[in-house]
Amino acid sequence: MSNKEFEKMTSDRIVVRAIEPKDEDAWHKLWKEYQGFQKTDMPLEVATTNFARFLDPTVKLWGALAFDTETGNAIGFAHYLSHLTSWHVEEVIYMNDLYVTEHARIKGVGRKLIEFVYKRADELGTPAVYWVTDHYNHRAQLLYTKVAYKTDKVLYKRTGY
Numbered sequence: 344m345s346n347k348e349f350e351k352m353t354s355d356r357i358v359v360r361a362i363e364p365k366d367e368d369a370w371h372k373l374w375k376e377y378q379g380f381q382k383t384d385m386p387l388e389v390a391t392t393n394f395a396r397f398l399d400p401t402v403k404l405w406g407a408l409a410f411d412t413e414t415g416n417a418i419g420f421a422h423y424l425s426h427l428t429s430w431h432v433e434e435v436i437y438m439n440d441l442y443v444t445e446h447a448r449i450k451g452v453g454r455k456l457i458e459f460v461y462k463r464a465d466e467l468g469t470p471a472v473y474w475v476t477d478h479y480n481h482r483a484q485l486l487y488t489k490v491a492y493k494t495d496k497v498l499y500k501r502t503g504y
């Protein structure tokens with residue numbers, strides 16, 4: 344089998360869907376990995392609060408998981424939220440987190456997660472989607488430049504928070 348066929352087969356094996364209650368352990372594992380990547384260690388309370396919010400229909404914070412259908416393993420997530428903006432009547436979507444477990448990268452999983460967020464944004468009637476990344480995260484930007492455009496904005500944060 345050629346590389347191309349293998350890549351295609353691999354991509355066909357990826358499905359993305361909204362997080363469900365049964366995904367808690369799988370999501371926690373990926374969330375832990377993601378914190379390692381981000382060089383941070385968040386309290387467990389953040390994880391449990393996130394997961395509860397994903398499932399709460401009154402909270403506009405959502406989680407999506409990517410799965411390898413052949414193994415059934417969760418291999419990545421996207422978290423996104425909706426918020427008001429003074430620039431549009433409708434809300435906008437902020438993609439808060441995107442993560443693909445190391446062995447599953449460069450197989451189209453990240454792209455499928457972003458496409459899922461775009462689809463949900465359209466369904467919600469809030470099609471504008473944005474996110475931030477570290478300027479040195481070139482790997483992520485290889486994907487982002489294909490599915491979005493890079494703005495000229497620079498992000499500032501209140502010191503200490």
Ligand SMILES: CC(C)(COP(=O)(O)OP(=O)(O)OC[C@H]1O[C@@H](n2cnc3c(N)ncnc32)[C@H](O)[C@@H]1OP(=O)(O)O)[C@@H](O)C(=O)NCCC(=O)NCCS
Binds near residue numbers: 444477
């Ligand atoms: C960033 C991340 C989510 C991307 O996920 P992914 O599943 O590897 O991305 P995809 O396979 O969908 O897309 C990668 C794209 O970039 C290209 N690409 C990625 N790495 C590449 C490399 N080293 N050389 C050449 N092209 C590369 C691929 O060709 C692909 O383009 P295509 O869809 O046109 O084929 C993943 O690398 C990750 O989780 N990294 C650690 C966490 C992180 O950085 N999160 C983002 C924080 S903002």
